[in-house]
Amino acid sequence: MNKHLISAADLSKDDALLILDTAEELARVSERSIKKLPTLRGRTVVNLFFEDSTRTRISFEAAAKRLSADVINFSAKGSSVSKGESLKDTALTLEAMGADAVVMRHGASGAPYRLANWIRGSVVNAGDGTHEHPTQALLDAFTMRRHLKNLEGRKITIVGDVLHSRVARSNVLLLSTLGADVTLVAPPTLLPVSVGTWPCDVSYDLDAVLPKSDVIMMLRVQKERMNAAYFPSEREYSRRYGLDRDRFAKLPDDAIVMHPGPMNRGMEIAAEVADSARSTIVEQVANGVTTRMAVLYLLLGGEI
Amino acid sequence: MIIKNVRILGGEAADIRIEDGVIAEIGQDLTGPQEIDGRGAIALPGLVDLHTHLREPGREDAETVLTGTQSAAKGGYTAVHAMANTMPVADTAGVVEQIWRLGQEHGYCDVQPVGAVTVGLEGRQLAELGAMADSAARVRVFSDDGKCVDDAVLMRRALEYVKAFDGVVAQHAQEPKLTKDAQMNEGVVSGRLGLAGWPAVAEEAIIARDCLLAAHVGSRLHVCHVSTAGSVEIIRWAKGKGWNVTAEVTPHHLLLTDELVEESPVGSYNPIYKVNPPLRTSADVEALRAALADGTIDIVATDHAPHPVEDKETEWAAAAMGMIGLETALSVVQEAMVDTGLLDWAGVAERMSAAPARIGRLSGHGRPLEVGAPANIVLYDPTARTEIKPDMFASKSRNTPYEGISLPGKVVATFLRGKATVLEGKLA
Amino acid sequence: MSENSSSRAVLEGPDIHRALTRIAHEILERTKGASDVILLGIPTRGATLAHRIGERLEQVEDVKVPVGSLDITMYRDDLRTKPARALGHTELPADGIDDKLIVLVDDVLFSGRTIRAALDALNDLGRPRAVQLAVLVDRGHRELPIRADYVGKNLPTAKSEKVKVFLAETDGRDAVELIK
Numbered sequence: 044m045n046k047h048l049i050s051a052a053d054l055s056k057d058d059a060l061l062i063l064d065t066a067e068e069l070a071r072v073s074e075r076s077i078k079k080l081p082t083l084r085g086r087t088v089v090n091l092f093f094e095d096s097t098r099t100r101i102s103f104e105a106a107a108k109r110l111s112a113d114v115i116n117f118s119a120k121g122s123s124v125s126k127g128e129s130l131k132d133t134a135l136t137l138e139a140m141g142a143d144a145v146v147m148r149h150g151a152s153g154a155p156y157r158l159a160n161w162i163r164g165s166v167v168n169a170g171d172g173t174h175e176h177p178t179q180a181l182l183d184a185f186t187m188r189r190h191l192k193n194l195e196g197r198k199i200t201i202v203g204d205v206l207h208s209r210v211a212r213s214n215v216l217l218l219s220t221l222g223a224d225v226t227l228v229a230p231p232t233l234l235p236v237s238v239g240t241w242p243c244d245v246s247y248d249l250d251a252v253l254p255k256s257d258v259i260m261m262l263r264v265q266k267e268r269m270n271a272a273y274f275p276s277e278r279e280y281s282r283r284y285g286l287d288r289d290r291f292a293k294l295p296d297d298a299i300v301m302h303p304g305p306m307n308r309g310m311e312i313a314a315e316v317a318d319s320a321r322s323t324i325v326e327q328v329a330n331g332v333t334t335r336m337a338v339l340y341l342l343l344g345g346e347i
Numbered sequence: 348m349i350i351k352n353v354r355i356l357g358g359e360a361a362d363i364r365i366e367d368g369v370i371a372e373i374g375q376d377l378t379g380p381q382e383i384d385g386r387g388a389i390a391l392p393g394l395v396d397l398h399t400h401l402r403e404p405g406r407e408d409a410e411t412v413l414t415g416t417q418s419a420a421k422g423g424y425t426a427v428h429a430m431a432n433t434m435p436v437a438d439t440a441g442v443v444e445q446i447w448r449l450g451q452e453h454g455y456c457d458v459q460p461v462g463a464v465t466v467g468l469e470g471r472q473l474a475e476l477g478a479m480a481d482s483a484a485r486v487r488v489f490s491d492d493g494k495c496v497d498d499a500v501l502m503r504r505a506l507e508y509v510k511a512f513d514g515v516v517a518q519h520a521q522e523p524k525l526t527k528d529a530q531m532n533e534g535v536v537s538g539r540l541g542l543a544g545w546p547a548v549a550e551e552a553i554i555a556r557d558c559l560l561a562a563h564v565g566s567r568l569h570v571c572h573v574s575t576a577g578s579v580e581i582i583r584w585a586k587g588k589g590w591n592v593t594a595e596v597t598p599h600h601l602l603l604t605d606e607l608v609e610e611s612p613v614g615s616y617n618p619i620y621k622v623n624p625p626l627r628t629s630a631d632v633e634a635l636r637a638a639l640a641d642g643t644i645d646i647v648a649t650d651h652a653p654h655p656v657e658d659k660e661t662e663w664a665a666a667a668m669g670m671i672g673l674e675t676a677l678s679v680v681q682e683a684m685v686d687t688g689l690l691d692w693a694g695v696a697e698r699m700s701a702a703p704a705r706i707g708r709l710s711g712h713g714r715p716l717e718v719g720a721p722a723n724i725v726l727y728d729p730t731a732r733t734e735i736k737p738d739m740f741a742s743k744s745r746n747t748p749y750e751g752i753s754l755p756g757k758v759v760a761t762f763l764r765g766k767a768t769v770l771e772g773k774l775a
Numbered sequence: 776m777s778e779n780s781s782s783r784a785v786l787e788g789p790d791i792h793r794a795l796t797r798i799a800h801e802i803l804e805r806t807k808g809a810s811d812v813i814l815l816g817i818p819t820r821g822a823t824l825a826h827r828i829g830e831r832l833e834q835v836e837d838v839k840v841p842v843g844s845l846d847i848t849m850y851r852d853d854l855r856t857k858p859a860r861a862l863g864h865t866e867l868p869a870d871g872i873d874d875k876l877i878v879l880v881d882d883v884l885f886s887g888r889t890i891r892a893a894l895d896a897l898n899d900l901g902r903p904r905a906v907q908l909a910v911l912v913d914r915g916h917r918e919l920p921i922r923a924d925y926v927g928k929n930l931p932t933a934k935s936e937k938v939k940v941f942l943a944e945t946d947g948r949d950a951v952e953l954i955k
Contacts, residue, residue, distance in 0.1 A: 068862040068864065077899040129660070130665075152540055152541040153542070154616075160614055236546075237539075241539075340859060344849075345858040345859035347855075
């Protein structure tokens with residue numbers, strides 16, 4: 044494994060499988076009464092969050108604490124960062140605190156690469172702008188593996204705002220590494236112009252893709268895209284690309300429905316689909332802690 | 348003063364006698380009281396930059412007229428055009444005269460101010476172009492560089508108005524709505540990196556419109572920092588029509604590509620590569636080189652854009668756009684154009700000295716190295732090689748994209764009207 | 776036996792078979808019929824040995840003793856000497872380990888540090904009535920106050936030597952070799 048986990052492209056197939064297998068073992072820890080391991084005692088993990096994301100932060104926090112690491116939560120709001128301190132100065136502060144790993148959420152694509160230049164510890168990307176969110180892809184792959192066993196040759200359909208989605212970027216890279224067949228479905232305005240060079244297929248027609256999908260992953264549509272003419276109206280988007288009950292019925296019987304959250308119920312996904320037995324949305328949250336434990340263990344558990 | 352054994356435009360070795368700031372004699376075995384050994388060097392006419400940001404007044408933390416002209420001299424330049432996006436903006440006769448005078452006082456390099464097209468670069472109302480043209484600075488080049496004059500009516504008026512004093516509008520071609528929040532060239536790399544794309548069409552659409560406007564009103568148009576293969580095609584078409592359009596390319600667009608944003612000797616997403624217009628693809632680089640070689644693109648202009656360290660040591664989106672380039676321009680042109688066989692040294696002299704002086708209407712610069720011409724001369728050793736380190740520059744800023752890269756050639760000496768501004772590679 | 780001239784077989788297949796049978800008998804004797812015993816093997820080879828002992832117990836006395844595995848990687852005290860290791864498998868009986876008699880099974884007892892880690896791991900999993908230790912080979916050189924309750928063979932070794940255990944399930948053959 045690389046020292047940092049910034050892009051899903053950093054992971055070889057062996058790396059990815061090692062993380063997923065490790066997570067599978069660690070999942071048992073979450074089931075027992077003492078949900079703690081001594082492994083990262085004396086290691087310091089900093090959660091450096093420049094964007095509000097309580098879900099992701101507490102997931103990483105729980106993962107680090109279950110491994111007995113010391114956790115420092117550094118939220119940019121209300122700190123010197125909001126008073127104009129540069130990312131570099133923040134990095135130097137963390138370095139002085141002796142951070143062994145920095146889990147970073149930032150609004151600017153590539154910010155974790157910059158941070159990695161200025162600190163000695165590992166950098167774990169917890170979402171950077173519209174670039175990547177590799178631990179989300181890992182927890183998604185973990186969830187898929189639990190339902191589908193092997194991902195080799197499985198048909199994974201990812202629907203929504205691919206252009207601005209760090210979840211989609213990381214999932215396409217990781218799932219193709221793991222041998223799955225990924226199809227992206229979106230209005231053309233929400234796909235990068237270069238999407239043809241990505242290791243996946245592209246379709247504008249959700250209904251045509253549904254019957255062949257083992258997994259359908261719905262992406263969140265951000266409110267600000269709705270006002271920027273990427274599509275005419277919420278209603279039209281929902282009609283063409285939303286996963287409603289009729290579309291849900293077109294999926295194979297054992298297909299699962301995923302969503303990285305938070306959801307816009309009634310927009311990209313109907314409430315009854317989100318709450319159905321084949322929806323893994325709640326499970327994904329639980330699997331997040333386990334998967335992040337595996338990442339932190341593999342980055343920090345040995346010599347560093 | 349005699350410059351001995353120097354190869355003019357890379358030709359046979361000769362001696363040059365300089366008297367009273369003018370080339371007095373060119374021949375063999377000339378002798379005199381003060382001799383400079385030019386063995387191994389070639390002589391080119393002093394370089395002229397049509398696109399320099401000197402930052403003074405307003406951002407003296409990044410560059411001043413003094414440090415910028417020292418940087419220019421070290422790069423072999425004897426004249427630079429100082430862009431108007433200072434604070435205050437160079438949109439009045441008072442500001443342009445001040446900048447022009449600072450250049451004269453320091454004496455390293457002539458500073459020819461560029462006047463703003465619109466008041467405050469705001470794109471609403473024409474600046475007093477005539478007053479700037481009539482001032483001591485004798486402004487002939489007008490540009491809102493950094494911003495595009497995107498209003499078609501305003502652009503038409505500017506093109507028409509400058510005809511009265513033989514001016515030229517140098518357009519920064521960037522359709523603003525297509526490039527809102529844009530971070531890098533829109534393409535394969537931007538898609539992977541999740542950086543908002545800067546499409547080629549945003550440049551090409553403005554260039555096409557401006558060519559048509561210039562033809563319609565019969566005026567001169569100069570296109571700043573052309574960066575795409577499509578732009579080259581449009582300019583080639585306009586020139587084929589006989590329209591009065593000239594264009595420039597920067598050294599960095601002749602050498603660097605957007606792939607450096609993803610992977611480079613200085614890491615991923617390093618804003619040292621963030622520049623406007625953005626670095627494009629290798630296909631664009633090839634088209635730009637071919638266009639410079641065949642004359643579709645007339646000149647090389649540096650777009651020397653100094654920024655303090657803190658404006659680049661940030662995350663990509665927060666960083667300032669621009670690169671310094673005066674001190675590496677000739678080396679980069681050698682690497683991209685001469686060593687590849689696309690241009691000879693006479694071609695370099697045309698594109699880095701004669702043509703920019705013509706476009707800027709500078710009569711004292713860009714003249715062939717002949718008896719009677721002002722002694723604006725650069726001596727350049729094309730056999731040297733230098734590994735670029737940011738602290739080697741006279742510029743106040745360090746934002747070079749060539750750190751860690753080895754480039755050919757070295758400016759040995761620069762003469763401004765016979766006075767050495769650089770000797771043995773150091774400021775004189 | 777081995778291609779390596781400096782290695783010497785100290786136990787052959789039949790010896791291992793006899794040693795495990797003897798351990799099974801001792802467990803039955805000492806635990807009065809092994810009614811509340813759980814065998815927990817430490818992966819990889821300890822887990823294999825635990826299964827073999829479990830089979831012996833069933834053959835000898837017809838008792839079905841729960842067999843599981845206990846991975847101790849996350850509790851090791853030498854994690855930081857190497858890059859992070861892949862985890863072994865932990866498999867506990869569905870009823871848990873509370874109030875049971877745990878017999879830990881490992882292939883070689885050396886410094887005792889693995890067993891120390893195993894005791895810590897057990898502590899996080901529940902509260903057994905008692906914990907005992909069965910090993911195929913005890914090679915000495917303890918660094919902690921730990922001893923085995925059941926030993927297949929006591930093997931005097933120099934600290935510089937290595938003891939390697941081969942088991943048919945993972946290695947294709949049964950043998951214990953001493954490598955100088």
